[in-house]
Amino acid sequence: MTYTAIAKTYSIEDFTLPAPKDKALVPAKAGHTTVEPTEIVPLPLPENLSEIVPSNLKWVEVIVSGEDPPGRVYPTRSERMIACVCWMLAKGVQPGHALSILLDPAYAIGAHIREKPNALCYGQRQVARALMMIEAKRGDWPVLNDKFQPLKDHPANIRCALARLGIDVRRNLFSFVNDIEGLGLEGRDLNDVADILSSRFQLEFEFRATVAAIKSEIVAIAHEQTSHPIIEYLNGCVWDGKPRLDTMLRDYVGAEDTELNREFGAKFLIAGVRRVKQPGVKFDTMLVFEGKQGAGKSSFAEILAVRDEWFCGSLNLKSDDKTKAELLAGSWIVEVQEMDGIRKASTHELKRFLSTRRDKYRRAYGRDARTYPRQCVIVGSTNDQKYLFDQTGNRRFWPVRAGRVQLDKLREDVDQLWAEAAVREAAGESIALSEHLWEAAAELTDLRLIEDAFATVLSDWFADKTGRVSMDSVKLLLGFEGGRLSPIEVQRIKAEMDRLGWEEKINRLHDLSQREKSQRRGFARGTQDERKTEWVARRVENGVVTIFRIDGSASEEDSPF
Structure with a gap:
């Protein structure tokens, strides 16, 4: 794809969108139009990008290289991207074309978007966010006082200020936290965020909003706008129709190709899908990888989790319930390394831990204890050949003897494995071991019993x-x-x-x-x-x-x- 420059040029300041000088009476207007991200669909890009993008060489270079324009430094790739999208939309580029540019590997401006598990969904949200920024910059304050200034602490004005600054707020239904994106506020405590925004509102807009009012409105917006990153990821995985799930343990772990191993692998991943689609659904089973140290057992589990933040590799069965629950929250694949806790922990406690479907505890700075349904599946790893201590309850363990773990192959196919698991889960496939395999599974776990x-x-x-x-x-x-x-x-x-x-x-x-x-x-x-x-x-x-x-x-x- 080539770009042909147009004679006319623009300055970087063209991105600034001045607000109209005329002001409406109280109230100015009820609110701003909300654009649903799913309404924005990618449009085909022309061979010559100059047909849709104005010939501002500085911003075109930003689109192509993903680097800051001359004279401007953005703190993050996300801030640079949103500024570039705002510039394109303000210059008449269609939202669908802007989305296609973000998703096209030829343009570095969208590189971090394409790294997301569901790039389309995330890209749609960014374009919708830019549209709201533009509307907020062009429009009046929703509610004015008798001096024609934005009314202090009014929820509609706070939302308008957030939109002008490009702040996106959503309730993360996986980690049970409010995700705040924009101005480098990602990962900051809500109290800090409110302090920063209160100052920015005053400095940039001469709009006064207390920290308490900002916090309340952020919580309200998060209640209205929710997202589930893993479900978005799974929705973005399109299965190519090639079966891989039943032979996953053979092909990627080097395990023996048996009917038991086929069910162990397939049902474990299908359970991983069901646990996020139906949080707290019963699945009290642990897949246990056996093999030499350094064979790649832990790396296998980490790759299955897709993203680092969705993997927990530090669960200690000897920890107290609250510590374990905090580690499970926000984790999709949880690993119990070397099964250290099994021999020393009470058998009853281990059974209870695996059977627990909902964890109740009070989070740090939380007002009270709340119940969080589990959305994770648990995998164990051990170098030992015998590691089960109790004669009863061993149905909860699905042992798999690992051979040569194919990590590179797994990285290539992990999206397809989850895509197939999602298709089979949607079809209602059971995540319980087939009854005709119960006896064989019991014989397998009996071989792992430590002589008592x-x-x-x-x-x-x-x-x-x-x-x-x-x-x-x-x-x-x-x-x-x-x-x-x-x-x-x-x-x-x-x-x-x-x-x-x-x-x-x-x-x-x-x-x-x-x-x-x-x-x-x-x-x-x-x-x-x-x-x-x-x-x-x-x-x-x-x-x-x-x-x-x-x-x-x-x-x-x-x-x-």
Whole structure:
């Protein structure tokens, strides 16, 4: 595409749009016309750009190079872009043509827009923002006082001032924060933003607005204008129809091509889509990548997240609930590295964490605690071959043995993987593992179980028995005579006894000396008649521990000690 210069030239000052000198009476007008971004559609660009863009060589150079014009320095690419779009629109360039220029790789002015996950959607918002700036610069203040000055703190005047400065405000439905764009205010605290804007309003427009009034109006605008960056990204991903999802773990992780791995990979990504489309939807499963350190397991998860800010790679299962919830908020793909927390954290706590669909906590500077539905999926990574501690609840883990991770290939295809996942999610595909694969999945997780001495001892003693037994007797059998158990050890005992069919109950049971009988914590199994039998552990000759029926007849089992 070439550009042919036109003889007439313009100065950079042509961008300045003077407001009319005549002023209306109170109120000037009800408000400004709002342009919906989706109404702006790209228009085909002519071969010769001079057919639609005026021949101001300085601004044309800005369009082509993306650099500042002579004599003007913009603090960010975004500010430079919005100024350039305002100049084009003010000179009669159609909004659709301006949008096409921003999206065309031939013109550097839109480079940062094309880096966005959904460039079209973001570009539409920028052109709409520029149109509102132009209208605000050309128009009167919506509401004047009796001295024909903008009425202090009036919401319509605050909105007009924001438009004149090119400030865009939206409620981010993913991170649950108000996104403010323009004047380099991105990422600033709302209090700081209001302070800065109050000063700018006074200096540039002689319009007085208190910090409190500005904050209130920003919150109101954000309530009216919302966005969800991940949904926008997914909407911008168009699937080419080539199936990739079912073989994702084989093609990009080097995993074995099995029916289980096909479901693990596909359902994990489909769940990632459903979690943002239906925040808080049930998905209590963790995909776990196993492999050598440095194999690229963490990088795989990070690439899946598409953008750095959508990835959390620092989740520690040992952290408190509020810390974990704060890390999950605003994250799409969350990684538990090296599964450090699984062995040390309470099994019950781990199950609860994965099963939690909504996190409730008070944010920093927040007035009260609020509930935030989860929009993330969780992936784990480990170098170990055995890392599961509990006999129960392992359906929550989908283990995948990683081979050679193809990171470059994943970067090329990640948009298509998510596009296919979005299509299949929209078709209503289930994110639960198919029932005919449950047994195979259980066998897979059993292979990851860390050998537990508790399980061996308790299975030897109680697998084929019925009746009642106290926790004190169980402790003695495990070698904890007189000692205190940690919460994790108690949980291990409960989990194994539950697996063996023993129900935790408080019953009238004997102490270890069999002299006293009172309400004690223990376990029971069998019918009502079978539960009349009580088992008591006792140390006999040579220090061997065995168990006896309450009538004193010793068990025929050999002691493992």
